[in-house]
Amino acid sequence: RKEVEQDPGPFNVPEGATVAFNCTYSNSASQSFFWYRQDCRKEPKLLMSVYSSGNEDGRFTAQLNRASQYISLLIRDSKLSDSATYLCVVFLYNFNKFYFGSGTKLNVKP
Amino acid sequence: DADVTQTPRNRITKTGKRIMLECSQTKGHDRMYWYRQDPGLGLRLIYYSFDVKDINKGEISDGYSVSRQAQAKFSLSLESAIPNQTALYFCATSDLRPGGGDTDTQYFGPGTRLTVL
Numbered sequence: 024r025k026e027v028e029q030d031p032g033p034f035n036v037p038e039g040a041t042v043a044f045n046c047t048y049s050n051s052a053s054q055s056f057f058w059y060r061q062d063c064r065k066e067p068k069l070l071m072s073v074y075s076s077g078n079e080d081g082r083f084t085a086q087l088n089r090a091s092q093y094i095s096l097l098i099r100d101s102k103l104s105d106s107a108t109y110l111c112v113v114f115l116y117n118f119n120k121f122y123f124g125s126g127t128k129l130n131v132k133p
Numbered sequence: 134d135a136d137v138t139q140t141p142r143n144r145i146t147k148t149g150k151r152i153m154l155e156c157s158q159t160k161g162h163d164r165m166y167w168y169r170q171d172p173g174l175g176l177r178l179i180y181y182s183f184d185v186k187d188i189n190k191g192e193i194s195d196g197y198s199v200s201r202q203a204q205a206k207f208s209l210s211l212e213s214a215i216p217n218q219t220a221l222y223f224c225a226t227s228d229l230r231p232g233g234g235d236t237d238t239q240y241f242g243p244g245t246r247l248t249v250l
Contacts (some may be wrong), residue, residue, distance in 0.1 A: 031173065042178075042210075057238060064221070064244075064246075065243070065244070066223055066241035066242060066243050066244050067176070067239075067241050068241070069238045069239075072238070110175070110176070118176065119183070120181070121166075121178075121192075121227075121239055123168075123175045123176040124175055125173060125174060125175030126175060
């Protein structure tokens with residue numbers, strides 16, 4: 024079983040739409056959570072960390088549900104430039120390792 | 134200038150050849166990582182190093198070796214390349230604080246696209 028699972032998509036949405044991605048993780052000892060963005064053939068870059076109380080950064084909102092072991096990312100008012108693959112990442116302190124989901128692809132269309 | 138650099142950026146080689154991928158960082162981080170990325174499989178950890186004297190195998194270390202020449206340099210070698218090692222390889226750094234406090238993020242290099250024929 025993978026440590027982190029994501030729906031691969033693609034999610035095809037029109038500009039201005041709201042879209043949400045979920046990610047589940049298997050290890051309840053997971054301690055830190057992140058969303059990364061990866062453009063085609065480029066390196067992953069941190070989009071935002073995910074905090075227990077939920078957090079927002081502009082059009083992006085991240086939520087963590089420890090009881091159900093899932094993380095979500097909500098993007099409001101989608102822009103063409105949001106088209107990318109979004110990676111869910113968890114960190115297990117006990118193993119000192121980051122675990123990556125395989126990514127969810129988003130296509131925002133005019 | 135980029136904080137994490139990788140060389141070469143692209144490489145085509147033949148089966149059986151020895152290949153070295155290099156990674157350098159100016160972030161001053163102790164922790165460095167090598168990942169490979171294949172379509173549909175996400176990033177998989179090959180090796181990681183918490184400091185110059187501490188090197189650990191990741192989930193897919195077979196067929197690879199590493200060298201941590203200095204805090205800033207971490208090289209990945211394929212001793213005898215095979216076609217299923219064709220992938221996109223990323224180096225990353227992080228600066229985890231011991232004691233379970235804040236965790237930092239990972240910073241990635243631009244990647245090396247390796248093709249083994």
